[in-house]
Amino acid sequence: MNALTPSGTRAASGHPWFGSHQFAPAASADTVRQMLRHEIRDTGWPYQPLLPGAPLTLPRASYTELFRVTAALLDLIRRTALESAPDTAGRLAAYAMPESEHQLFVADQFTEERYADCVARPDVVIGENGPQFLEFNVSGALGGVVETHCRLEVWRRLYADDQGRLPFASQDPFAVRAGMFRDLVAELGVAPRLAVAGSARDQGVESARYFEIETDYLNNHGVTARFFEPEDLHEAWDCAPHLRYPLGLRNFTIPDWVDLGIDRAPVQAALDNGCLLVGTQTSTFLSSKLTMGLLSEGRPWMSTAERALVDRYLPWTRVLSQRWTNRGDQKVDLVRFAVDNRELLVLKESIGMSGKQVVLGRETEQAAWEAAVHRAAEAGTSVLQDFVAPLTCPQVMIADGADEAHEASVAPVFGPLLFGGRPAGIFARFFGDGTAGVVSVYGAGSSDNCVVAV
Template sequence: MTTTSPPEPPRSRLGHAYGEQLAQHPLTGSQHPAAAARDSATLTLAYQDRFLNGPAFLGEGERRTVVADLQTVYRLLRSLPERVFGGSTTALAAAVGLDPGQSALITRSARTGTLLPLGRADLYHDGAGFKLLEFNLTSALGGFENADINRAMLAYPPLAEFVHRHGLRYQDTLGHMVRTMRAECAAHVPADRPPVVAVVDTVDNFAVVGPRLRVFAAKLADHGAEGIACDLGELSYPNGRPTVGGRAVDVVFRYFLPEDLTDPVATAQLEPLLLAVERGRVGLFSRLDAELYGNKGTLAILSDERHRDLFDAAELACVDRLLPWTRYVRPRLTAPDGARVDTLAHALAHRHELILKPTLLHGGHGITAGWESDPAAWEREVAAAMDGPFVLQHRVRPAAEPFPDGAGGLQELFLNWGLYVGARGAGDDGDDGYAGGFVRASADPAVGVVSVGSGAAVGCVFHGGD
């Protein structure tokens, strides 16, 4: 008599257990797990009605491991000017694709105040572990509604009971952001009243995202700050200090990005703000030079074998564990087997395993997945990117995760995890800097980019339960 081994359990034991529980609770009407999220004006403004039928679950052991790895990667990224570029932030700026004007603005910011860790890691789990696709290190991270999704999902009684029974919890991402802002801009946060915080984007961007930033500004009141959302053009500078609507500003919470600083109008409107920061008249969160470290080009530097002798054994183990193979698009590159090869020939031969990404753009813009392109189009894209601000990255195939299908069963979805990290000591969970998260999900196993912009559904993250 032959026996067969039991099937391997899914990555998310909790997700599988929750699906089994939901099979006993058919979804109906107001009892739908996403009903409260869809009834929230705040959440529908951000995500319309694209909510998953349940949360994602992050086991406590894997949470600790990935957060520790992300903290290590953050330290490595911050050390790149010294380790690779002789201490020059200007050289790092040029290497990651910033033009001279952007570089001058960003490196100016590096001379003021301090810069504390704050970022969102975009990751796939390939069944063996998390792989880091991008590490966005900036104040313009989104995610300030993360805890609202958790709270809305907990209005569904079967989930609330499951979370309680397994000892699960979640982090308030916005709370971590505000604590980090207060620490980074401590010299500008008054002790006797709530700080006035201007949430600021460019004029063009604010015309699109203004309603959501107004929500963000209003939510700051829950964290002991007075928020005002505005664009750069609404700031005036009597006596050198920024004001908006007649209110003097203590801290500017920055929502503009490096790609916005190529517009001469935006650059001119930014200049008096940078002068006010340099003269100590206002705090800027986060410092512009955060953008030097939070882009795909820096991941290519960490991934490149040419720099392996700059890192110790523990650092290399982290890089090997977390980063997919990533290289700048230059005429020759180091292949995964260590051989130096012609880049275009390698890209054509391995089209189905590669994705082409600009180093500085965000939100999935400018990305070309080789497996979604025909050979001629792929060759044109890679050739056009040669010697420019682009990287090639090895494809990461996300493992299927079990999610309720809304009809009493389970469906397989493929997740882009957005996990937030900040400075240690800003929250609980052993003060390791974990600041919550959310997921974006697609039912397409061959999806190039799992993002809200490409139609993905959104869900919250609960952790713990080991």
């Protein structure tokens, strides 16, 4: 059974933005479960006792709205970050970046800035007023790309008719990223040979399948690609000219490699010897939550339309320090306001991943909240953000050992993928058991899915 059926609970329990239809499972619970786990095997993806039984659906208008707004906000994010200082040294100081981030820049400033935003994924929840963009992840290593591709492969096989036609639409992130690289090859005038720089140690497994799924795809679609562990990366440039890899994907983060004790020197050597890995290190300024705070507060160059876009889609966000700021039509002492309004706010450090370095005011005792606020205000590298209560929609789920799927009410965090400005599919994370809190796929009860348009 693969019919698109009305869901009476969807509009009632959540928001009209979610639409009113969802797919029924297209095969038995055991078949769907086995297919999903087989496709994501050996990638280091955490075991999930609750798996989706069908793709998460959105009306086409809602689906496309996420990409339209993502592209517009990413442009504003980029402009905000780059205007913070005229060059890299100035930005490192302005953002008070840790020493670990003072590396892996390319020598040419224009190149560094030009290719910083090639790969992006915001985190979006649906509140009472529709989509709210909580943060922007701008990095070649952001999660959701492989996972969306793998989930989509399963749904395509299950829901295609005899002629291969599908009852839904969704971009394949691998296909879009391949198109982005073809454009970069043409723009840079280099050979279509791509190095994927990363490490299986990031994934916690011995297998390199997480990276090789994509390199296999590229090699089967007209682009030569190879995965390199850092110890082997010298082979991308220290060789005959026709064997070099002039372009590639930086599929790792500095904090992860610092934690794992992985040497970054081979990456710097590759960059210095003409292997451009995107997104460039300047992406760390775009990803910083300080940039969201600056944009939310407003920049002098913003037009009325840009200001309205930010007010509509970004929750109120402010860089936290001992100062006054605007809150609606009022001026408030920011630290005093934060202390007095714990349940309305979230405290976030400028750099953090997987829900780390996030303090939910409503889940924190007042004394601990006050201490965290004062520490953050002193450091000046955190933001306060309005807490957005995420609304729910139904999602068909399959539990371990269950013979049948069941419907659950979930509050998804949407991650629209944007590669080179092109929509590349939507990743969704949620607590499959209805738990509330900061959603991370590495947290207990977390599940994921890809999103399709109907």
